[in-house]
Amino acid sequence: MDKSPKASHWNDSKESWGKYPKTEAVVCSLKSRSQKISDAIPLGQEELSYLAYGQGRSYGDSCLNDHNLLILTEKLNHFIELNPETGVIKVEAGLTLKEVLDHVVPRGWFLPVVPGTQFVTIGGAIANDIHGKNHHVAGTFGCHIKSLELVRSDGTQRICSPHQNEDWFRATIGGLGLTGIITWAEIQLKKIACPWISRETLRFHHLDQFFEYTLDSDSKFEYTVGWLDCLSQGAQLGRGVFFRGNHLLLKEASEIKSKKEKIKTFPFNAPEFLLNRFSMKAFNSLYYHTHPSKKAELVHYRPFFFPLDGINHWNRLYGKRGFFQYQCVVPFEGTQSPIYRMIETFAKSGLGSFLTVIKTFGKVSSPGILSFPRPGVTLTLDVPNEGKKTLRVLESLDEMVMDAGGRVYPAKDARMSKESFKKYFPERVEFEKFKDPHFSSSFWRRVT
Amino acid sequence: MKMLIFGATSAIAEAVARKVAYDHGDLFLVGRNSETLDLMAQDLSVRGAGRVGKANGDLTHLEKFTEWVESAAHFMKGIDVILIAHGSLGEQKELEKNSDLAFDIFNVNFISAALLAETSARYLEKGGRGVIAVIGSVAGDRGRQSNYYYGSAKAGLECFLQGLRNRLFPLGVRVLTIKPGFVSTPMTAHLKQNFLFAKPEVVATGILKAIRNHKDVVYLPWFWRWIMCVIQSIPEILFKRLKL
Numbered sequence: 028m029d030k031s032p033k034a035s036h037w038n039d040s041k042e043s044w045g046k047y048p049k050t051e052a053v054v055c056s057l058k059s060r061s062q063k064i065s066d067a068i069p070l071g072q073e074e075l076s077y078l079a080y081g082q083g084r085s086y087g088d089s090c091l092n093d094h095n096l097l098i099l100t101e102k103l104n105h106f107i108e109l110n111p112e113t114g115v116i117k118v119e120a121g122l123t124l125k126e127v128l129d130h131v132v133p134r135g136w137f138l139p140v141v142p143g144t145q146f147v148t149i150g151g152a153i154a155n156d157i158h159g160k161n162h163h164v165a166g167t168f169g170c171h172i173k174s175l176e177l178v179r180s181d182g183t184q185r186i187c188s189p190h191q192n193e194d195w196f197r198a199t200i201g202g203l204g205l206t207g208i209i210t211w212a213e214i215q216l217k218k219i220a221c222p223w224i225s226r227e228t229l230r231f232h233h234l235d236q237f238f239e240y241t242l243d244s245d246s247k248f249e250y251t252v253g254w255l256d257c258l259s260q261g262a263q264l265g266r267g268v269f270f271r272g273n274h275l276l277l278k279e280a281s282e283i284k285s286k287k288e289k290i291k292t293f294p295f296n297a298p299e300f301l302l303n304r305f306s307m308k309a310f311n312s313l314y315y316h317t318h319p320s321k322k323a324e325l326v327h328y329r330p331f332f333f334p335l336d337g338i339n340h341w342n343r344l345y346g347k348r349g350f351f352q353y354q355c356v357v358p359f360e361g362t363q364s365p366i367y368r369m370i371e372t373f374a375k376s377g378l379g380s381f382l383t384v385i386k387t388f389g390k391v392s393s394p395g396i397l398s399f400p401r402p403g404v405t406l407t408l409d410v411p412n413e414g415k416k417t418l419r420v421l422e423s424l425d426e427m428v429m430d431a432g433g434r435v436y437p438a439k440d441a442r443m444s445k446e447s448f449k450k451y452f453p454e455r456v457e458f459e460k461f462k463d464p465h466f467s468s469s470f471w472r473r474v475t
Numbered sequence: 476m477k478m479l480i481f482g483a484t485s486a487i488a489e490a491v492a493r494k495v496a497y498d499h500g501d502l503f504l505v506g507r508n509s510e511t512l513d514l515m516a517q518d519l520s521v522r523g524a525g526r527v528g529k530a531n532g533d534l535t536h537l538e539k540f541t542e543w544v545e546s547a548a549h550f551m552k553g554i555d556v557i558l559i560a561h562g563s564l565g566e567q568k569e570l571e572k573n574s575d576l577a578f579d580i581f582n583v584n585f586i587s588a589a590l591l592a593e594t595s596a597r598y599l600e601k602g603g604r605g606v607i608a609v610i611g612s613v614a615g616d617r618g619r620q621s622n623y624y625y626g627s628a629k630a631g632l633e634c635f636l637q638g639l640r641n642r643l644f645p646l647g648v649r650v651l652t653i654k655p656g657f658v659s660t661p662m663t664a665h666l667k668q669n670f671l672f673a674k675p676e677v678v679a680t681g682i683l684k685a686i687r688n689h690k691d692v693v694y695l696p697w698f699w700r701w702i703m704c705v706i707q708s709i710p711e712i713l714f715k716r717l718k719l
């Protein structure tokens with residue numbers, strides 16, 4: 028009984044979180060961590076290129092493989108071992124961070140690094156070597172991986188760690204899924220006393236003040252991040268809200284009752300006319316003004332780390348044309364930072380963004396060859412897709428990033444050019460030796 | 476809770492097992508894929524299960540039934556719930572042409588499940604308590620040209636369970652018939668998914684709730700009861716003309 032589609036018969040149009048670009052692919056799935064890749068591929072599809080697909084929480088096309096094959100990892104969702112003494116957890120790569128956190132938090136452990144959503148898989152977190160609000164002290168997710176298993180299209184399996192198959196380890200962390208499939212990983216968790224975070228919220232009226240806050244806070248707070256009103260200019264250029272926090276150390280605090288979370292769902296793709304400069308300006312201004320100039324409180328880790336997870340499908344807000352996320356890092360140069368010019372350019376461009384995030388990256392370096400973070404300042408913009416106009420503005424930002432010796436995050440990218448990628452990631456040459464010849468992605472074909 | 480699961484590697488059964496593990500229950504898993512049973516057992520232990528035991532074998536091997544129930548009872552020091560979850564959809568068009576395949580479909584979905592339920596009853600009735608929960612299907616509510624082999628096996632199973640429930644009621648053992656609609660599992664992976672498909676986790680929650688609430692029959696999700704009510708009410712004279 029052969030139900031495999033023909034190569035001309037794409038059975039799925041998986042999306043990334045940005046809903047752009049639209050692609051078609053043959054989709055299959057790895058049934059267990061011991062299944063060979065070749066046994067998962069539907070008959071007659073062997074000639075296509077392969078790519079693992081986690082939860083599609085990347086924004087652009089790094090998790091897509093247009094007119095080729097995607098291998099879902101959702102069935103690799105088993106826990107393997109948790110050592111309650113050392114906090115080392117071994118899990119299959121298709122488990123989401125949410126499933127891991129739900130399990131380990133009540134046992135007094137936390138993931139060493141978490142992104143802005145808990146709906147990403149362990150495999151995706153490794154392949155993009157994700158960073159969180161604690162990059163300035165903890166580095167990336169990959170810094171906390173004790174070992175992982177990599178399976179390749181030629182049927183080989185390798186256990187990789189900083190001490191074993193080290194070069195494969197370095198290539199796979201931040202390797203954009205191109206070195207093969209990660210089936211499981213061992214992660215060093217971090218000890219916590221309770222699920223609560225003590226958070227301080229501080230409003231800053233100008234980007235200068237953000238830099239003051241972050242310089243002052245990065246040594247005292249494990250988690251720091253700023254939200255920017257990207258549309259205010261002049262004396263209020265780069266005003267925003269600064270959040271900083273630490274895990275609460277009190278054990279008794281686990282008794283605090285948290286409100287039952289209500290998850291809402293964004294019901295449909297928003298019509299495009301709702302997304303205009305006025306609505307964005309109003310939103311940005313409102314967000315700024317509704318935050319108190321200073322406040323300290325206890326919050327549960329979920330709203331602290333994953334505020335957007337409270338609304339399912341919030342990406343529909345940007346309509347069916349989808350949106351771009353632009354994340355760059357530039358070297359830290361204080362008030363000389365190119366970030367000033369970038370925000371100014373963006374504010375004047377006529378585009379808007381609901382969610383502009385700024386954070387300093389620290390010096391902890393990742394083992395990953397292609398890993399994105401570098402010491403400096405990282406800026407992230409959500410930009411609705413308005414076609415050519417949007418692309419032009421983002422290209423002008425690219426030029427500033429390039430001049431400053433910075434780089435753009437592939438996990439969020441759907442548009443950088445070959446030339447930019449080459450400049451941003453000279454490590455590509457070293458990386459390519461480890462790429463699985465059978466693996467590719469829409470992103471990879473675009474930038475190489 | 477101490478739960479024995481037949482067909483433990485089924486996606487729905489695994490979702491149930493995870494919830495039992497979360498509440499620190501004990502589990503005994505029976506299935507034919509030993510590798511999957513091993514990784515499930517590991518997973519369930521990490522998730523918080525008390526004891527997790529397993530036995531490996533084809534569920535059409537009648538001669539093993541008693542041994543499995545007894546090992547489970549011995550391993551967990553008793554049994555509260557026995558979940559019978561295995562099943563196989565088959566390919567209707569092939570079944571129409573091949574009686575051997577058709578026999579297997581009846582065997583897995585009806586004979587094996589019914590006789591496992593009876594074996595379970597023989598053990599539980601001695602203690603005068605416990606629940607036998609069996610996964611049937613809405614497909615058993617009306618014969619349709621697209622899957623009447625599978626459907627009739629599930630219909631037979633339902634009738635069998637009615638009788639068993641009737642027999643066990645005075646003995647203190649309860650029988651739950653679970654009738655899921657479409658669930659996104661390997662069994663339905665080849666079908667185009669639509670809004671009617673439920674996640675195994677949702678069905679699992681419904682199963683455990685029905686067990687707790689002493690239900691006899693449960694449709695999961697609940698709206699299938701009304702869908703099937705409509706389908707059952709169509710007069711045969713009309714129904715036979717439909718392409719269902």
Ligand SMILES: Cc1cc2nc3c(=O)[nH]c(=O)nc-3n(C[C@H](O)[C@H](O)[C@H](O)COP(=O)(O)OP(=O)(O)OC[C@H]3O[C@@H](n4cnc5c(N)ncnc54)[C@H](O)[C@@H]3O)c2cc1C
Nearest residue numbers: 081082083084085142143148150151154157158203204209
């Ligand atoms: C709301 C939101 C907030 C975010 N915040 C942050 C943030 O703060 N910091 C940050 O760094 N990122 C952030 N991201 C991006 C996200 O963390 C990454 O894109 C992540 O990699 C997505 O994981 P995924 O499981 O969805 O993987 P996918 O998007 O499906 O895939 C990502 C890549 O991983 C590869 N991959 C997936 N599984 C495997 C596997 N088992 N083996 C090998 N390769 C695999 C894929 O091939 C692909 O290249 C955010 C995303 C969203 C939607």
Ligand SMILES: NC(=O)c1ccc[n+]([C@@H]2O[C@H](COP(=O)([O-])OP(=O)(O)OC[C@H]3O[C@@H](n4cnc5c(N)ncnc54)[C@H](OP(=O)(O)O)[C@@H]3O)[C@@H](O)[C@H]2O)c1
Nearest residue numbers: 484485486487507533534560561562612655657658660662
């Ligand atoms: N999915 C639906 O839409 C749906 C709807 C209504 C009812 N159901 C019922 O729900 C139950 C669970 O199915 P599922 O949806 O979870 O699908 P599934 O994951 O495919 O599970 C079916 C299970 O039955 C096992 N099995 C089949 N024949 C067997 C045999 N001879 N011996 C041992 N094990 C055998 C399979 O084992 P292997 O893994 O080793 O093959 C598999 O674990 C079944 O009774 C099914 O009829 C499902």
